[in-house]
Amino acid sequence: MKHLHQRIRDDIEARIMSGEWPPGHRIPYEHELMAEYGCSRMTVNKVMSTLAANGLITRRRRAGTVVAEPSSQQAVLQIQDFALEAARAGVEYRFKILHRGIDRLDAAAAQRTGQPVGAKMLCLSTLHVMDDVPQAFEQRLINLATVPEAGEEPFEEHPPGTWLLRRVPWTDAEHIVRAVNADSATAKRLQVQTGTACLVLERRTWQAGAFVTEARITYPGDRHQLVGRFSPVA
Amino acid sequence: MKHLHQRIRDDIEARIMSGEWPPGHRIPYEHELMAEYGCSRMTVNKVMSTLAANGLITRRRRAGTVVAEPSSQQAVLQIQDFALEAARAGVEYRFKILHRGIDRLDAAAAQRTGQPVGAKMLCLSTLHVMDDVPQAFEQRLINLATVPEAGEEPFEEHPPGTWLLRRVPWTDAEHIVRAVNADSATAKRLQVQTGTACLVLERRTWQAGAFVTEARITYPGDRHQLVGRFSPVA
DNA sequence: TTCGCGATTATGTATAGACATTATCGCAAC
DNA sequence: GTTGCGATAATGTCTATACATAATCGCGAA
Numbered sequence: 001m002k003h004l005h006q007r008i009r010d011d012i013e014a015r016i017m018s019g020e021w022p023p024g025h026r027i028p029y030e031h032e033l034m035a036e037y038g039c040s041r042m043t044v045n046k047v048m049s050t051l052a053a054n055g056l057i058t059r060r061r062r063a064g065t066v067v068a069e070p071s072s073q074q075a076v077l078q079i080q081d082f083a084l085e086a087a088r089a090g091v092e093y094r095f096k097i098l099h100r101g102i103d104r105l106d107a108a109a110a111q112r113t114g115q116p117v118g119a120k121m122l123c124l125s126t127l128h129v130m131d132d133v134p135q136a137f138e139q140r141l142i143n144l145a146t147v148p149e150a151g152e153e154p155f156e157e158h159p160p161g162t163w164l165l166r167r168v169p170w171t172d173a174e175h176i177v178r179a180v181n182a183d184s185a186t187a188k189r190l191q192v193q194t195g196t197a198c199l200v201l202e203r204r205t206w207q208a209g210a211f212v213t214e215a216r217i218t219y220p221g222d223r224h225q226l227v228g229r230f231s232p233v234a
Numbered sequence: 235m236k237h238l239h240q241r242i243r244d245d246i247e248a249r250i251m252s253g254e255w256p257p258g259h260r261i262p263y264e265h266e267l268m269a270e271y272g273c274s275r276m277t278v279n280k281v282m283s284t285l286a287a288n289g290l291i292t293r294r295r296r297a298g299t300v301v302a303e304p305s306s307q308q309a310v311l312q313i314q315d316f317a318l319e320a321a322r323a324g325v326e327y328r329f330k331i332l333h334r335g336i337d338r339l340d341a342a343a344a345q346r347t348g349q350p351v352g353a354k355m356l357c358l359s360t361l362h363v364m365d366d367v368p369q370a371f372e373q374r375l376i377n378l379a380t381v382p383e384a385g386e387e388p389f390e391e392h393p394p395g396t397w398l399l400r401r402v403p404w405t406d407a408e409h410i411v412r413a414v415n416a417d418s419a420t421a422k423r424l425q426v427q428t429g430t431a432c433l434v435l436e437r438r439t440w441q442a443g444a445f446v447t448e449a450r451i452t453y454p455g456d457r458h459q460l461v462g463r464f465s466p467v468a
Numbered sequence: 469t470t471c472g473c474g475a476t477t478a479t480g481t482a483t484a485g486a487c488a489t490t491a492t493c494g495c496a497a498c
Numbered sequence: 499g500t501t502g503c504g505a506t507a508a509t510g511t512c513t514a515t516a517c518a519t520a521a522t523c524g525c526g527a528a
Binding site: 016017018019023046050053070073074075076077078079165166167168169171172173174175176177178179180181195196197198199201203207208219221225226227228229230 | 248250251252253257280284287304307308309310311312313399400402403405406407408409410411412413414415429430431432433434435437441442453455456459460461462463464
């Protein structure tokens with residue numbers, strides 16, 4: 001046997017995953033597990049705390065521990081960095097800033113981001129291209145109040161998303177994924193027919209309550225998909 | 235001050251999130267933090283283990299602990315249960331099984347699911363309707379080898395997805411999100427025009443290596459979007 | 469019957485110490 | 499210089515104990 005911690009954890013996870021202990025089933029008390037595995041309560045406690053943090057079980061003082069009800073399902077999608085993805089696929093990547101300007105928030109954008117109308121934002125439109133084929137069109141707002149240095153950044157080496165990610169850590173993010181028919185301007189930029197289904201990913205990020213950036217990325221539906229793999233437990 | 239554990243954790247998270255400790259920065263050794271906070275090493279250790287499990291820091295024996303490099307971004311999307319969503323919005327929900335049959339896997343589906351060609355699957359087509367407006371069209375395969383009782387289930391009370399979720403815990407899931415133009419059959423079922431952009435969510439789930447189910451859910455692009463909120467730290 | 473309150477009990481947090489594990493560092497031999 | 503190896507220093511795991519906290523149970527009073 002290896003570490004007791006891992007063994008207890010595997011044991012309990014197996015029983016939950018196999019359905020032997022269905023949702024709502026009461027798990028033995030810490031002192032019972034302690035006796036069963038012949039270890040101290042701290043060891044059992046650490047395992048149970050970990051499982052609780054992972055959402056596999058629910059603990060309540062005095063009442064005990066039960067297997068958690070399955071929550072509403074989550075899809076975890078990996079948003080790959082274009083440069084990375086291109087490097088892996090062995091194709092050439094480049095990006096082009098189509099528009100750059102400093103604007104003040106209009107009412108709709110203020111509503112979306114929770115910022116006051118008129119807040120100064122750096123507005124960027126970027127086209128991501130792989131092997132001369134447009135892969136995505138990105139419209140981004142960067143809050144100059146939170147990230148003033150973005151105003152001076154030429155975005156020559158890295159596209160705005162990559163630059164921001166390694167400059168400003170974010171604490172909260174909101175994602176929206178939609179499908180839309182390409183309007184004529186978008187279709188032209190992405191070199192698809194007007195009306196082609198496109199995947200639109202909107203992401204807004206905050207850092208400790210301060211709005212950082214909003215990105216709207218439009219992918220041609222026939223060239224891109226978002227993929228994710230997920231296991232509820234490590 | 236409340237609990238030391240939380241205080242240390244908040245402190246370190248704050249320093250990482252604010253950028254004071256950028257990725258790669260070496261975090262004080264456990265014995266240093268122990269001295270700084272005047273607590274035992276176990277307390278520090280538990281905090282650091284938690285942060286490491288959350289991917290915020292990277293720990294290596296002898297080398298010490300450093301702030302983790304930002305990984306590629308993830309979008310975490312909540313897939314809401316239709317009945318729940320409808321109840322919250324105060325509208326009527328119902329579903330209709332359009333087709334039901336037992337089929338054997340063809341080559342393409344076998345490829346996708348990693349099952350042998352010819353494996354027996356329960357095939358269901360379900361339309362989800364809210365206030366008489368179609369909201370989604372779901373095509374689902376259920377592996378009868380893994381979930382034989384699905385063959386007898388009439389799916390009168392709960393739609394297949396809900397039924398499965400509370401019957402079979404899953405250990406792995408794969409998600410793909412795409413945008414497609416509605417073909418005429420789909421358009422008719424969803425009561426939209428042919429060619430309307432639709433969001434397609436594909437999910438395949440396994441339980442301990444055994445294939446459970448594949449669902450392809452098609453949402454009309456103008457009626458639905460996937461939304462998610464995410465904080466990297468709890 | 470119902471309400472309130474104290475005893476009970478299971479989990480939450482923390483401590484001090486012990487030994488295990490494993491990279492790294494630095495010195496010595498080549 | 500390069501290599502090898504032992505000392506060292508960091509995290510990983512575990513114990514035994516203590517006290518805190520909170521929810522439930524059950525008893526007694528209204």
